[in-house]
Amino acid sequence: MIVNILVGIGIALFGFALQTSIGGINRKIVGRLQKRHGPRWYQEFIDIFKLLSKRGISHGWIYDFGVIMALGGIIATAMFMPLTVDIVAFKQFDNFFIFVYLLAVGMLGMAMSASGSGNPWASIGVMRALTTMLAYEVPFLIVALTIINVSDSSSLTAIQAFQQTAGNNWFIIALPLGGLVGVLSLMGMLGKKPFETYIAPAEIASGPMVEYGGKQLGMLFILHEISVFIEVSLFVHLFLGGASNIFIFLIKYFTVYTVVNLISNVNGRFKIDQVVKFFYKWPLLLAIIQAFIAIYLGWVI
Amino acid sequence: MSAVLLIAIPLLAAFISILFKKYSIYLLFAVTIFNIANVFLATEGIIIIGGFSPPLGISLLVDTYSKIALLLVNALVLVIAALNVKAYPKYGTILLLVVAGLNGLVLTNDLFNFFVFLEISGIAAYLITASNKKPITTFRYLVIGAIGSSLFLLGLIILYSMFGTLNMVDMIKEIALNNNYQELVLPFTLMFIGLGVEAKLLPFNSWVKGILGHSNTFSGPMIASVYASAMGFVLGRFITNLFNFEGMLLTVVLVILVAGIVLSDIMAFASKKSREILLFSSVAQASMIALLFVNGIIIWAVYLIIANALSKTVMFMIINKAQKDVGSDEVKSLQGLFANNLVIGIIFTIATLSVMGLPLLVGFTIKLNFLTELADAGQIWTIAFILIASVVEGIYFVKLLLKLWYPEGNLIKVNYHLSFKLVFAIIALALLTFGVYQAPLDKLDNTVDTVMEVVNNG
Amino acid sequence: MKSTKFTPVPLTKAETDKKWWEIGDFFRRNSLWLLMYCTGCCAIELPPAMTSAYDMERLGMGPMATPRQADILLVSGYLSLKTLRRLIYTYEQMSEPRYVVALGSCPINGGIYHDSHAVINQLDQYIPVDVYVAGCMPNTEAVMNGFVDLMDQIKHKRANGWKKYHENYSWYKANQITSLGEVDVHDEFHE
Amino acid sequence: MANIEYLLLFLVGSAVISYFLTRLNSFIGSIFTIFATMFVFVSLAAYGFNMNLDTTVSLLPWFSFSQTYLGFFFVIIIAFIYLMVSFFHPYFLDKYPYKNSYNLLFLLSLAGIIGAFYTDHFLQLFFFFEMIIWTTMFLIPQGKSREAAVSYFGFSLTGSVALLIGIFVIYQNVGRFDIQAGLAGISGTTSVFVFVLFMIAALAKLGTFPLHIWLPLAHGNAPHPFSPVLSGALVKLGAFIGILALIKINPIGPVIGAIDLALGQYIIAFIGSLSIVFGTLMAIKEDDAKKLLAYSSMSHGGYILVAFSALNGFAFAGGLYHILAHALASAGAFMAIAAVARATGTTKMKELGGMIHKMPITYLAYLIAIISMAGIPPMGGFISKWLIFQAVIDRGMILIAVAVFFGSVGSFLYVFRPLAALFLGQEFREYKHVKEAPLLMLIPTFIIMGLNIYTGVIPKQIIDFINNIIGENTAFAPVVATTFTVTATYGTLNAGLIALIFGVGVAIAFIIFILMKKSRKVELMDTYTAANFVHDEHLLHYSVDFYAPLERMYEKQSHWMKKFYDALAHKVKEVGKLAKYLFMSNNIGVTLIWILVIIVLLIGVVAL
Amino acid sequence: MNSMNNIERVKEIVEKVAKVRKFEQIDKFQIAFEIEKNDVHQTLSALKLAGWKQLSYLSAIDWIETSKFELVYVLFNWDEALYIQIRAMIEREAAEMNSIISIFPGAKYYEREAHEFFGINFPGNPDYHKQLILENWDDIPPLRKDFDPSVYSDRKFPKREYSVDYSVKDPENKSFEKIKEREKRALSLRTGGQKK
Known part of the structure; x- marks a missing residue:
């Protein structure tokens, strides 16, 4: 058990380092996109460590406890995440629903400490985050239902193995509509531009993070990096057939994150009720149609 | 001590009491106590008066069924008169007439004699309702009552012309021989409507709203429980023995009764005055009783009559007393009545819950048993309608109860005399104990009514 | 002959803190976050600094929405009495270590409003200022130079304005009271 | 050897004693109630688990009792909730108009519950049901509104009347009132009829979609210590009837090919999912904390319905597990709100804020309760939801899945609203004097917190007991579960592993937190307000219309059901007035017409 | 409908109601009347009836030499493009003018501002004395001519002398004289020629 836990912590650490560096590289790519140099690739590391070295403020015990609980929840989720078919901390316990719901613990921790900070903007930010979650979560879970029903298991390693077996191909090809819905809800999950209502710096002064500074903000940045790692690798495992070895995983991970990042950089920002209306119109419809086709009619490409 | 005294003594006392007005009420007490004692001593069976043979002579039929009726009627009259002795002292003679008339109704075996007693008790009833100080309603009651009893007489005459006898036992024998049921429909309908008017069945009881709507602590209980239970017993005897509906007549009567239950409950749901709620609920109970008799469930109908009579006395007395002190019987103006008289509140609640048929009270056991019997008789749709009506009944009674328990704004001042509390407490206790302890209820069964027995073996 | 074997010398508590502080300095100077308090007309210099012409992000700098998250308080232009009151309130809300960069000549000596009753003349009487960028609207290069100077100061541990604010806090407060009357003000619109 | 009949008589006796004791002094009366409920619970738990409660009947001969695992599962949960809530009585009773009747009715309803779940005779089941209904009906108006009690009674009565008609239909076909034999004995159209009637009763008591109007009214306005019982315990009666109808009666109607589930079961699952969606949407909009939790019980009732109608071993186990988890979670949440209401006097989120600073333990209790209610891992709610998800996915019911997923995510939204608006945020000046709930009230909160965590981490004992129930009532395979x-x-x-890893994660985060510099203590009013000087906490507290953009989207449609029932009541009144006009008119002519009509009708009918 | 006959129409209205001391046509769309202090209310209400529904601005001018305040009411008409200025002279010492809130409710804040910056009292306006823009002002109203901002600035804002350590190649270069010359001219400009 101790070995598994250490492997889990290793995976979480690897995820953090991976995402932070890829985040830095992406900031450079976006910079180049806007005809400017863009920061060094390790700029995100520097930001995080700078924040950790500063002396922030605290609004009471719930303000700190929330941040600790949030980061703890997210690290716990990352520890369950399989990198490839065989690199996974807990062999048959990496159940899909653990990721969806342990992320919710992270969200709850952050929401609690944000509203505990007493700033109305933080509460509005949390409200917007939860409403966006309500929007993108349901279509994603419907597609997940189809995938679990088709691959006949809800453990990620099994789903990867199913996609990598000779006969069938990646779910993004096998379930095309499902793949499209997956991308849209991934952008919602990552809080990328069109659905970035809850970190809207112009409107609500960076939403929930308004009262954070110093180490709390550093921990929240770590939390953000690891949750991005979880969401993107979830997408990779569910839709792109996971990876047989670590390099394929890195390549797939990088392409997914860069594509989503580029899409987000050319988009404006939705209003909060537009986000909900959007997700409950097209993605949900596509998800239901995809589920209907895949489960009842059995047409899996 | 033959049963004839039960009718003769009250009549005699009625005339004597005219002489000394003041003591008439105490004479009534004496007579009713004597009657109650006499009921226990009376010998069962047919009693011929004056030695005339059946087709002509008057005869009385005494069996446990009529004994229960007599006991209930006399006891109730005693209680009601005693409680109203201060408010309405001068009604001694009329009450004696009531006792005589009702005892006669229950005991008589001779149909014409039944009509005579129907008239006597009707007149006494009109005089009692006169105490409501609402002459128009009493007049309406008088006219409809007269119509009812004349229809009953018309039906009786047709029967007499067909069978030549007035004695019920002979009549039943004759009917059993006559195989053509077509001819009997008209007389039976007329007699059913005649009794229906008096027993408050739905289409015929437009007088009830006026009478009971403006009743007081004396006339309310008298009409709502004494007369209702007497007529219930009598209607039961006729339906089970004489009428034995069948075919199309049965379905029409059933439809009338079930519609009566459901509609009166809905009317109660739609009314705002507390007395109206009570009177519609007693109309519903009356139709329910008739329905049970039509389906041949005699013993549970008897218990339902008793339970309904007791609870209605309690409820009418409490509401009428409150109405007298407050001035109006709108549920809004009676709000918070029980806030400062707790005992009365508990008693009223127990009585209402028993009428609604909720557990731990006698109403529940009665309801459950007669529904089981109905299920045995395969009447699922009647059960469904009764229960739907009981939902509506439950809602309006709960609304009434909660309004009376919880005051809004200023508290109203109503105080009840200790005697009220005592008597009602006994009744409430009876309702509660028989609800929990059901053994005694199972001792009696449908053989209480021995008319058919007498018919079969002379 | 000094032995070449590496013998770890136990560092004292103060030395380890200093060592950590230096490492922290490296991170602090390479990721400076700006709270753009666009008080006056010099604020127009910042968009070019951020966009592709001069690209502030190369230096690891970026705009931040709230004082809690920011390192640098960028005072760009003249400061009226009322803005000064808000500026002091924001400055005290920033997390430490914090730096102040003053653009334009108005924070230096009041600039063209030096004789106005509404505009203060010298900013560093009220809050410690680390870097001044003179010029009545300094050019963007000058602003970028200012930032590089600040990074240099951090490197050589001279950018300790925030320490000075703690040390002679009473002196600063006295100046603030003389000019502003009192920092916290109650007006009928926020009661 | 505890005898069920003695337990019942003991309860009725202690109810009467507590009536007189509370007349003396409400504190002593309530303490007596605590001991009474504790005695009952302990004796039930001691003997009930291994089914050796003595069911012989001596004093009340016409009652007959029998032990079933299913019945015991419900009784032990409800008795536990009663015990926990009775700890609240000493502090709440003085405020109620008829406080001495409160304890009496409380214990009487407990007696009714024990009787209802231990009887095998349909009429006795109805007897105890009616007893529970009217005893609880008299408890509700002690709170804020009378109308709530009337609507509660109306819907419960409709439910129990439908149950009674169903019982008589069974009696007519099978001839006996025995529950097991009766339900097994019916088939064809009568089983459809009985299924519909039983489902009406289940929906009315569970407070799910079509018959849910009374739920927010009753829970929102009931006296504070009684709403945990109302939502945690009494709603479960509907679940019990739901099991009788959905599981015991063999599936109804044609089997739908795609998801091979009987049509009747699918309709109930659809109603369940409607009630999940409707409950979630209404809860998100609600401003009164107790009404919000009421709507959450409605949506969890929908989950239970979906679980039982999925006709799958895991769904059935998930449903039972959910009943336990939801009972604990909603009781815990309601108790926390009751403690806050006792201290501040209101449950409206508009008027509350920053309760955490003065009542931290109540806050923790509420937090753990809502984590379980939202179905988040370390708590029991997650395991039951996980099991239900397995069944929904296995059957591939897409529309039901949409509602189930919407409910699980939506529940996260509306449980968080009281947390943020009530407990967190700015601390108001007027609640400065508020102190933490007294110790006696904290005992149940700690116990329920512990149980919430226990059901979340160690499912083995519960799953084993549920396997007994599965074996006893259904033909499904038992659920495999290790510790x-x-x-x-x-x-x-x-x-267990999830909880452990969660602990490890939190430990790592705590280490990171400790290593760094201590942060500066700052009081709540010193927040970033774009440098405006704001001095009034109310201006800085965001709690009114928390999900405004979401609420605006379905503002208009949220009152349909209420309008429908008001219109229904109004229609019945109209019919009443019409009948009064027809039959009770003042002129005698009308009665004459009716008499003539009947005579002509009969003559005409008979003659033809 | 050119603006010429409008002006005639307005002139009649104003003459009917008040004694016009001076009429001035500022430009094509703007005319000004100078009337007595106590005619102001009638003219304003007359013009409001005539269509000039909006009080665009109320300001004051401090004629310190004749120790008078001049109140200027600028009215605007949405239908015809014509601004009307109503000017009235009031005493400078204990300056007072009845409030026009009853005619133009919008004047409430203008009057508060006029009081804060000039010290004119407006009885009839419930809160004219309250602080509006200046926070914690502790000197005479700042826009009065007898208020010297630089004196206030030197008094209120602490100043330290910067050590002049910048190196100049030739000390006698003319830039010093140029700076001194510019300072003298600025000083005279600022004090209105009073101080040399």
């Missing part, structure tokens, strides 16, 4: 893991169709869930 920490539960295995279902699509993989195993290691609840």
Whole structure:
């Protein structure tokens, strides 16, 4: 058990380092996109460590406890995440629903400490985050239902193995509509531009993070990096057939994150009720149609 | 001590009491106590008066069924008169007439004699309702009552012309021989409507709203429980023995009764005055009783009559007393009545819950048993309608109860005399104990009514 | 002959803190976050600094929405009495270590409003200022130079304005009271 | 050897004694109630688990009792909730108009519950049901509104009347009132009829979609210590009837090919999912904390319905597990709100804020309760939801899945609203004097917190007991569960491991937190307000219309059901007035017409 | 409908109501009347009836030499493009003018501002004395001519002398004289020629 836990912590650490560096590289790519140099690739590391070295403020015990609980929840989720078919901390316990719901613990921790900070903007930010979650979560879970029903298991390693077996191909090809819905809800999950209502710096002064500074903000940045790692690798495992070895995983991970990042950089920002209306119109419809086709009619490409 | 005294003594006392007005009420007490004692001593069976043979002579039929009726009627009259002795002292003679008339109704075996007693008790009833100080309603009651009893007489005459006898036992024998049921429909309908008017069945009881709507602590209980239970017993005897509906007549009567239950409950749901709620609920109970008799469930109908009579006395007395002190019987103006008289509140609640048929009270056991019997008789749709009506009944009674328990704004001042509390407490206790302890209820069964027995073996 | 074997010398508590502080300095100077308090007309210099012409992000700098998250308080232009009151309130809300960069000549000596009753003349009487960028609207290069100077100061541990604010806090407060009357003000619109 | 009949008589006796004791002094009366409920619970727990309660009947001969695992499962949960809530009585009773009747009715309803779940005779089941209904009906108006009690009674009565008609239909076909034999004996159209009637009763008591109007009214306005009982315990009666109808009666109607589930079951699942969606949407909009939790019980009732109608071993186990988890979670949440209401006098989120600073333990209790209610891992709610998800996915019911997923995510939204608006945020000046709930009230909160965590981490004992129930009532395969893991169709869930890893994660985060510099203590009013000087906490507290953009989207449609029932009541009144006009008119002519009509009708009918 | 006959129409209205001391046509769309202090209310209400529904601005001018305040009411008409200025002279010492809130409710804040910056009292306006823009002002109203901002600035804002350590190649270069010359001219400009 101790070995598994250490492997889990290793995976979480690897995820953090991976995402932070890829985040830095992406900031450079976006910079180049806007005809400017863009920061060094390790700029995100520097930001995080700078924040950790500063002396922030605290609004009471719930303000700190929330941040600790949030980061703890997210690290716990990352520890369950399989990198490839065989690199996974807990062999048959990496159940899909653990990721969806342990992320919710992270969200709850952050929401609690944000509203505990007493700033109305933080509460509005949390409200917007939860409403966006309500929007993108349901279509994603419907597609997940189809995938679990088709691959006949809800453990990620099994789903990867199913996609990598000779006969069938990646779910993004096998379930095309499902793949499209997956991308849209991934952008919602990552809080990328069109659905970035809850970190809207112009409107609500960076939403929930308004009262954070110093180490709390550093921990929240770590939390953000690891949750991005979880969401993107979830997408990779569910839709792109996971990876047989670590390099394929890195390549797939990088392409997914860069594509989503580029899409987000050319988009404006939705209003909060537009986000909900959007997700409950097209993605949900596509998800239901995809589920209907895949489960009842059995047409899996 | 033959049963004839039960009718003769009250009549005699009625005339004597005219002489000394003041003591008439105490004479009534004496007579009713004597009657109650006499009921226990009376010998069962047919009693011929004056030695005339059946087709002509008057005869009385005494069996446990009529004994229960007599006991209930006399006891109730005693209680009601005693409680109203201060408010309405001068009604001694009329009450004696009531006792005589009702005892006669229950005991008589001779149909014409039944009509005579129907008239006597009707007149006494009109005089009692006169105490409501609402002459128009009493007049309406008088006219409809007269119509009812004349229809009953018309039906009786047709029967007499067909069978030549007035004695019920002979009549039943004759009917059993006559195989053509077509001819009997008209007389039976007329007699059913005649009794229906008096027993408050739905289409015929437009007088009830006026009478009971403006009743007081004396006339309310008298009409709502004494007369209702007497007529219930009598209607039961006729339906089970004489009428034995069948075919199309049965379905029409059933439809009338079930519609009566459901509609009166809905009317109660739609009314705002507390007395109206009570009177519609007693109309519903009356139709329910008739329905049970039509389906041949005699013993549970008897218990339902008793339970309904007791609870209605309690409820009418409490509401009428409150109405007298407050001035109006709108549920809004009676709000918070029980806030400062707790005992009365508990008693009223127990009585209402028993009428609604909720557990731990006698109403529940009665309801459950007669529904089981109905299920045995395969009447699922009647059960469904009764229960739907009981939902509506439950809602309006709960609304009434909660309004009376919880005051809004200023508290109203109503105080009840200790005697009220005592008597009602006994009744409430009876309702509660028989609800929990059901053994005694199972001792009696449908053989209480021995008319058919007498018919079969002379 | 000094032995070449590496013998770890136990560092004292103060030395380890200093060592950590230096490492922290490296991170602090390479990721400076700006709270753009666009008080006056010099604020127009910042968009070019951020966009592709001069690209502030190369230096690891970026705009931040709230004082809690920011390192640098960028005072760009003249400061009226009322803005000064808000500026002091924001400055005290920033997390430490914090730096102040003053653009334009108005924070230096009041600039063209030096004789106005509404505009203060010298900013560093009220809050410690680390870097001044003179010029009545300094050019963007000058602003970028200012930032590089600040990074240099951090490197050589001279950018300790925030320490000075703690040390002679009473002196600063006295100046603030003389000019502003009192920092916290109650007006009928926020009661 | 505890005898069920003696327990019942003991309860009725102690109810009467507590009536007189509370007349003396409400504190002593309530303490007596605590001991009475404790005695009952302990004797039930001691003897009930291994089914050796003595069911002989001596004093009340016409009652007959029998022990079933299913019945015991419900009784032990409800008795536990009663015990926990009775700890609240000493502090709440003085405010109620008829406080001495409160304890009496409380214990009487407990007696009714024990009787209802231990009887095998349909009429006795109805007897105890009616007893529970009217005893609880008299408890509700002690709170804020009379109308709530009337609507509660109306819907419960409709439910129990439908139950009674169903019982008589069974009696007519099978001839006996025995529950097991009766339900097994019916088939064809009568089983459809009985299924519909029983489902009406279940929906009315569970407070799910079509018959849910009374739920927010009753829970929102009931006296504070009684709403945990109302939502945690009494709603479960509907679940019990739901099991009788959905599981015991063999499936109804044609089997739908795609998801091979009987049509009747699918309709009930659809109603359940409607009630999940409707409950969630209404809860998100609600401003009164107790009404919000009421709507959450409605949506969890929908989950229970979906679980039982999925006709799958894991769903059935998930449903039972959910009943336990929801009972604990909603009781815990309601108790926390009751403690806050006792201290501040209101449950409206508009008027409350920053309760955490003065009542931290109540806050923790509420937090753990809502984590379980939202179905988040370390708590029990997650395991039951996980099991239900397995069944829904296994059957591939897409529309139901949409509602179930919407409910699980939506529940996260509306449980968080009281947390943020009531407990967190700015601390108001007027609640400065508020103190933490007294110790006696904290005992139940601690116990329920512990149980919430226990059901979330160690599912083994509960799953084993549920396997007994499955074996006793259904033909499904028992659920395989070791101490920490539960295995279902699509993989195993290691609840213990999740809690452990969560602990490890929090430890790592705590280490990171401790290593760094201590942060500066700052009071709540010193927040970033774009440098405006704001001095009034109310201006800085965001709690009114928390989900405004979401609420605006379905503002208009949210009152349909209420309008429908008001219109229904109004229609009945109209019919009443019409009948009065027709039959009770003042002129005698009308009665004459009716008499003539009947005579002509009969003559005409008979003659033809 | 050119603006010429409008002006005639307005002139009649104003003459009917008040004694016009001076009429001035500022430009094509703007005319000004100078009337007595106590005619102001009638003219304003007359013009409001005539269509000039909006009080665009109320300001004051401090004629310190004749120790008078001049109040200027600028009215605007949405239908015809014509601004009307109503000017009235009031005493400078204990300056007072009845409030016009009853005619133009919008004047409430203008009057508060006029009081804060000039010290004119407006009885009839419930809160004219309250602080509006200046926070914690502790000197005479700042826009009065007898208020010297630089004196206030030197008094209120602490100043330290910067050590002049910048190196100049030739000390006698003319830039010093140029700076001194510019300072003298600025000083005279600022004090209105009073101080040399």
